[in-house]
Amino acid sequence: MDREFLIDLFSSFGPVTVRKMFSGHGISVDGINFALSLRAGLFFRADEITIPDFEAEGSKPFQYSTRAKTVLVNSYWELPARLFDDSEDFVQWARAALAAAQRAKVRKRPKKAAAKKVAPKKRPAKKAAKKTIRRVGKATRPP
Numbered sequence: 001m002d003r004e005f006l007i008d009l010f011s012s013f014g015p016v017t018v019r020k021m022f023s024g025h026g027i028s029v030d031g032i033n034f035a036l037s038l039r040a041g042l043f044f045r046a047d048e049i050t051i052p053d054f055e056a057e058g059s060k061p062f063q064y065s066t067r068a069k070t071v072l073v074n075s076y077w078e079l080p081a082r083l084f085d086d087s088e089d090f091v092q093w094a095r096a097a098l099a100a101a102q103r104a105k106v107r108k109r110p111k112k113a114a115a116k117k118v119a120p121k122k123r124p125a126k127k128a129a130k131k132t133i134r135r136v137g138k139a140t141r142p143p
Contacts, residue, residue, distance in 0.1 A: 001025070001037045012087045013094045034101035035094070036062070036076055043076040044097035047104060051077065053096070075104070 010016045017028045027035035034045040043062045057080035062073040083090045
């Protein structure tokens, strides 16, 4: 899917940002990525709330193969093919995907520490030992 097709596809959803990513494009709203367009298809962000909808449609999670194994990415699921022809349902699914991405972002926010960390005290630098230079002169003998 090329960039222009994706912009047209999401036009009834609202303005989206489409950026090159991996072997395809990432689709986001306000900096929150909620869809991926890759060679394998279009994938929407999913979570425990939306995964049952994808399963009911017979969709599968995104997966890719490495030399050693096949990696399953359960947070992105393939968009059901029927939604490409149904703009109203497409918009509902896109909104649900954006909501799932927003929920994931909230969960990943770092928790603020209850107490401020105190910086460790700096050790004073060791003072260099003063070297005493002794001048050795010629001793004079009495005549």
